[in-house]
Amino acid sequence: MADLPQRATIRGARPESPLPPQTARTILALDLGTTTGWALRGYDGLITSGTVSFRPGRFDGGGMRYLRFTNWLGELDRLSGPIGSIWFEEVRRHTGTDAAHVYGGLMATLTSWAELRGVPYQGVPVGTIKKHATGRGNADKLAMIASARSRGFSPADDNEADAIAILLWALETHGGAR
Template sequence: MHTNILALDLGTQTGWALAQTDSANTIHSGTQCFKPQRYEGGGMRYLRFKRWLTELKGTTANTTNGISEVVFEEVRRHASTDSAHVYGGLLATLTAWCEHHQIPYRGIPVGTIKRHVTGKGNASKAEVIAAMRANGHEPTDDNEADALALLHTVLAQLQNTEPAGGVA
C-alpha cells in the first residue's frame, strides 16, 4: 500500500518533509515561508498556508493517493509570545484543513523526535542538522532538518508497529 506522510515543523519558516512509501521510499523536503507580506492583513499568512497544503495535496494526488497522514512537531514552549501565536494559528489552520479533507493528524513531542535521531532529547539545532546529514539529507536550515527528523521518527514508529510480513 502506498502511503504519503507529511511532516511539518510549523512556524513562519515552515519545514516540511514528505515520504512516499512506495517501492522506492522517496522523501522530498524543503521549507515554505509564511512571513506576512507588506499590506497583508493578519489572517493572510494562514490563508496562504492553507492554499499551500491544498497544492501539496494535489501534487501527491497526481502520483499516488494523496496525503495519508500529517504529523507535526508538538511544541510546548516558545521563544516569544509572537512565535506562540503564529504556531497556534498554523496549528488551528492545519487541524481544520485535515478535518475537512479527512486526513488523520497527530503531534509528536520535540524531545521524542530529538531523542530518536540524536540519542538525546535536548539535542541542539546543529546536532539535529548533523543527524539528518548523516541520514543522507541536505537540509537548508534547522526547520527542514526538524521536519526530516520528525519524518524519520514517524517512519521508525510505523516499522515497529507493522505485523510480521509487513502486511497491515
C-alpha cells in the same frame, strides 16, 4: 497556487525501500513556524523535503499567512497526494509571544484542513523527535542538522532538519500509520 516554487525550496530527495501497494501512501511531516520545514514520503517511497515561508507581506492582513498555508497544503495534496497522514512537531513552550501565536494559528489551520479531508494527524513532542534523531532529548539545532546529514539528507536549516526527523520517526516507530 502559482507561487509555490517561489515560496518552497526543495532539497535533496532520497528513495526509501519500495513499499507494497497496500501500504504505499503519502506522509507529511511539518515543523510549523513562519519558516515551516516539511518532509514528505510519497506513495512511491521517495522522500523530499524543504522549507516554505509564511512571512506576511508589507500590505497583508493578519490572516494572509494562514490562507497561504491552507493553499500550500491543498497544492501539496494535489501534486503529491493524496496525503494519507500528517505528523507535526508539538511545541508546548515558546520563547516569544509572537512565535506562540504563529504556531497556534498554523496548527489550527492544519488541524481544520486535515479534519475537513479526513486526514489523520498527530503531534510529536519535541524531546521525542530530538531523542530519536540524536539520542539526546535536548539536542541543539546543529545536532539536528548533523543527524539529518548523517542519514543522507541536505537540510537547508534546522526547520527542514526537524521535519526530516519527524518523518523518519513516524516511519521507523509507527510505519507512518496511526
